[in-house]
Amino acid sequence: MTFQPETERQHTISVLVDNEAGVLARVIGLFSGRGYNIESLTVAEVDPRESLSRITIVTSGTPMIIEQIKAQLERLVPVHNVNDLTLSGPHVERELALVKVRGTGDGRVESLRIADIFRARVLDSSTESFVFEIVGDTGKLDAFINLMEPLGLVDVARTGVAAIARGPGEI
Amino acid sequence: MAHDQMNGSQILIKALENQGVDVIFGYPGGAVLPLYDALFQQNKIRHILVRHEAGAVHAAEGYARSNGRVGVVLVTSGPGATNAVTGLTDALMDSIPVVCFAGQVPTHLIGNDAFQEADTTGITRPCTKHNYLVKDVGELARTIHEAFHVARSGRPGPVVIDLPKDVALATGPYVPASKVKHKSYNPRVKGDLALIKEAVELMATAKRPIFYCGGGVINSGPAASQLLTELVRLTGYPCTLTAMGLGAFPASDGQFLGMLGMHGTYEANLAMHGCDVMINIGARFDDRITGRLADFSPGSKKIHVDIDPSSINKNVAIDIGIVGDVAHVLEDMIKVWKSTQAKPDGKALKGWWKEIDGWRGRDCLLYAHSDKVIKPQYAIQRLHEATKGRDDVYITTEVGQHQMWAAQYYGFEKPNRWMTSGGLGTMGYGLPAAMGVQVAHPDALVIDIAGEASLLMNIQEMSTIAQYRLPVKVFILNNEYMGMVRQWQELMHGSRYSESRMEAMPDFVKLAEAFGAVGLRATKPSEVDGVIADMIAADGAVIADIRVDQAENCFPMIPSGAAHNEMLLGPEDHTEQPSSEEGMVLV
Numbered sequence: 179m180t181f182q183p184e185t186e187r188q189h190t191i192s193v194l195v196d197n198e199a200g201v202l203a204r205v206i207g208l209f210s211g212r213g214y215n216i217e218s219l220t221v222a223e224v225d226p227r228e229s230l231s232r233i234t235i236v237t238s239g240t241p242m243i244i245e246q247i248k249a250q251l252e253r254l255v256p257v258h259n260v261n262d263l264t265l266s267g268p269h270v271e272r273e274l275a276l277v278k279v280r281g282t283g284d285g286r287v288e289s290l291r292i293a294d295i296f297r298a299r300v301l302d303s304s305t306e307s308f309v310f311e312i313v314g315d316t317g318k319l320d321a322f323i324n325l326m327e328p329l330g331l332v333d334v335a336r337t338g339v340a341a342i343a344r345g346p347g348e349i
Numbered sequence: 350m351a352h353d354q355m356n357g358s359q360i361l362i363k364a365l366e367n368q369g370v371d372v373i374f375g376y377p378g379g380a381v382l383p384l385y386d387a388l389f390q391q392n393k394i395r396h397i398l399v400r401h402e403a404g405a406v407h408a409a410e411g412y413a414r415s416n417g418r419v420g421v422v423l424v425t426s427g428p429g430a431t432n433a434v435t436g437l438t439d440a441l442m443d444s445i446p447v448v449c450f451a452g453q454v455p456t457h458l459i460g461n462d463a464f465q466e467a468d469t470t471g472i473t474r475p476c477t478k479h480n481y482l483v484k485d486v487g488e489l490a491r492t493i494h495e496a497f498h499v500a501r502s503g504r505p506g507p508v509v510i511d512l513p514k515d516v517a518l519a520t521g522p523y524v525p526a527s528k529v530k531h532k533s534y535n536p537r538v539k540g541d542l543a544l545i546k547e548a549v550e551l552m553a554t555a556k557r558p559i560f561y562c563g564g565g566v567i568n569s570g571p572a573a574s575q576l577l578t579e580l581v582r583l584t585g586y587p588c589t590l591t592a593m594g595l596g597a598f599p600a601s602d603g604q605f606l607g608m609l610g611m612h613g614t615y616e617a618n619l620a621m622h623g624c625d626v627m628i629n630i631g632a633r634f635d636d637r638i639t640g641r642l643a644d645f646s647p648g649s650k651k652i653h654v655d656i657d658p659s660s661i662n663k664n665v666a667i668d669i670g671i672v673g674d675v676a677h678v679l680e681d682m683i684k685v686w687k688s689t690q691a692k693p694d695g696k697a698l699k700g701w702w703k704e705i706d707g708w709r710g711r712d713c714l715l716y717a718h719s720d721k722v723i724k725p726q727y728a729i730q731r732l733h734e735a736t737k738g739r740d741d742v743y744i745t746t747e748v749g750q751h752q753m754w755a756a757q758y759y760g761f762e763k764p765n766r767w768m769t770s771g772g773l774g775t776m777g778y779g780l781p782a783a784m785g786v787q788v789a790h791p792d793a794l795v796i797d798i799a800g801e802a803s804l805l806m807n808i809q810e811m812s813t814i815a816q817y818r819l820p821v822k823v824f825i826l827n828n829e830y831m832g833m834v835r836q837w838q839e840l841m842h843g844s845r846y847s848e849s850r851m852e853a854m855p856d857f858v859k860l861a862e863a864f865g866a867v868g869l870r871a872t873k874p875s876e877v878d879g880v881i882a883d884m885i886a887a888d889g890a891v892i893a894d895i896r897v898d899q900a901e902n903c904f905p906m907i908p909s910g911a912a913h914n915e916m917l918l919g920p921e922d923h924t925e926q927p928s929s930e931e932g933m934v935l936v
Binding site: 183196199200203204207211232245246249250252253254255257258 | 470471474478479482484499532533534657658659660662663666
């Protein structure tokens with residue numbers, strides 16, 4: 179193996195863990211303690227019978243750092259497996275955002291038109307505001323939020339990335 | 350089944366028995382009273398009452414390192430647990446199997462800022478291999494068995510079990526260790542055979558090879574050291590050891606180049622720098638070993654055997670990384686080497702040894718002897734001379750110059766005979782560690798080679814030593830300075846000795862006597878042998894105060910931020926090479 183230490187790349191890593199107290203703190207503590215980046219992190223129980231949760235982490239680093247992150251994650255006792263979706267083949271990523279926009283008149287109409295183009299849904303409406311729900315990859319959400327900025331963007335809540343491999347195989 | 354029901358404290362005792370625990374090091378307090386009550390009512394497990402919880406963990410480390418078993422600690426909640434943190438971190442850095450039970454306030458008070466409450470699992474999460482908070486007595490037995498499994502398997506390390514007082518009193522079932530399955534933690538021990546074959550092939554074609562081995566060999570058990578010795582002799586290649594690995598290969602063997610790294614030998618470091626194939630067995634490319642990374646062994650292919658996948662490619666890019674237990678991998682390597690009838694390039698190897706012998710000829714550990722003042726190196730050499738050939742000598746150290754001199758001048762022939770705080774560099778480690786070693790080996794000669802500054806950090810343990818009549822010998826190289834701090838101030842900070850002088854030191858002879866031990870002192874070189882002989886002959890504990898040259902520095906030295914081929918060999922060297930800005934930042 180040879181490394182080119184200068185090339186940083188974004189990786190989406192899927193980690194299957196025991197759903198127990200403190201497991202998220204272990205993962206986050208690992209990243210902060212060793213100085214790794216977390217760009218996005220989602221966690222929820224995915225197998226109630228076996229009490230397993232999936233943590234999806236988007237991080238970036240050189241190949242050496244990414245390899246370290248995975249090895250360090252694998253070392254944690256409650257971790258069952260670690261999968262680098264970016265390296266292991268094609269996968270899909272989705273994120274959901276709730277976007278509140280305040281405005282009246284033309285701005286209000288424009289926000290609704292853009293929402294239609296992005297296939298965002300209106301979850302809540304008042305005479306001077308909308309709450310949009312938008313689902314997509316991170317880039318699409320960023321683009322939508324940027325367009326809403328001049329139209330009266332108030333608040334954004336994002337879930338972070340959930341990801342899964344394409345095809346019939348397990349992650 | 351009714352007979353399997355018992356209270357939490359009894360479950361703990363039973364689980365410890367089940368795990369083969371014969372001794373625990375601890376200190377009682379409010380939150381662990383039920384556990385101490387259960388200890389009182391049994392006779393199988395011995396409890397050693399320490400004088401400070403840091404001492405308990407270091408003692409458990411000394412116990413574990415000298416006999417390969419898991420060290421067990423019991424402390425109370427709050428300050429009991431926080432006092433244990435240094436020891437736990439030390440055990441984590443040096444991969445020592447320790448299980449530490451900490452009392453906790455009852456579950457209904459957790460989070461209420463109760464008396465002697467601390468978030469023990471939160472505090473110890475980054476300084477343990479794993480930790481548990483047991484809230485249900487039904488989970489207690491399983492958790493204890495899993496904790497021992499985690500502590501001793503894979504890369505060993507410390508595990509904490511936080512035990513609320515109400516759980517220790519509640520009634521629940523006992524589950525024996527044989528019934529516990531470990532769902533997620535089952536580290537790999539056998540190395541990948543294809544990679545091992547590739548590694549052996551590379552080894553056989555090497556022209557300038559070197560074995561670089563560390564604490565992983567010790568941790569893998571005495572068989573690993575024997576296998577390493579066999580492989581090194583089979584190949585005829587040179588071998589160097591890290592401070593953690595001393596004893597894994599006999600120091601008296603002609604193929605041994607001494608310790609490597611910051612205070613390693615000239616020949617070991619230059620051989621590392623100039624090698625073409627590096628065979629790393631159970632070492633982790635620590636910054637004390639590599640020096641400036643960019644110039645670390647630039648021309649070599651690197652093989653790395655480690656049980657911890659995260660050690661491979663962490664600091665240094667590896668060509669062949671083999672994940673597995675050192676003993677298993679070495680066994681396979683020997684088999685493959687023999688079956689392929691590997692024949693190293695004899696001519697190249699001869700040239701390589703000639704080059705190494707040239708470096709050896711510099712005699713880098715030579716120091717200016719004096720008959721007026723005791724040189725610290727001389728004191729260690731005489732101690733080694735007086736104890737040579739005995740199989741039952743165990744050395745612990747504190748941290749600093751004396752530690753490096755001990756590593757350089759005391760030759761270790763066997764594993765598990767050398768206990769030193771390598772990764773964390775914990776001053777105050779040596780005395781309690783020696784205590785733990787002596788508990789594990791009651792009849793052995795256990796010597797803490799100490800500095801006067803470090804020793805005072807856990808001097809209270811002399812009281813424990815007195816209570817249990819442990820015949821620990823403390824051999825102080827007393828230079829009235831924090832010697833290593835003073836050395837760095839001399840070399841890098843213009844000899845401004847800021848706060849490194851130890852003034853108003855106790856009279857160590859009287860101090861020994863105050864604790865019921867024998868106090869000895871040597872102030873002249875001619876007295877050293879006599880003091881050592883008296884120390885060894887004494888039945889009980891001894892503090893030997895060896896007053897050494899205050900200005901002596903520890904050489905050779907790779908200044909921080911420098912490469913292996915930029916060593917300082919002695920006092921004459923350092924004036925020519927002021928340390929770089931980058932080097933100054935490093936520790």
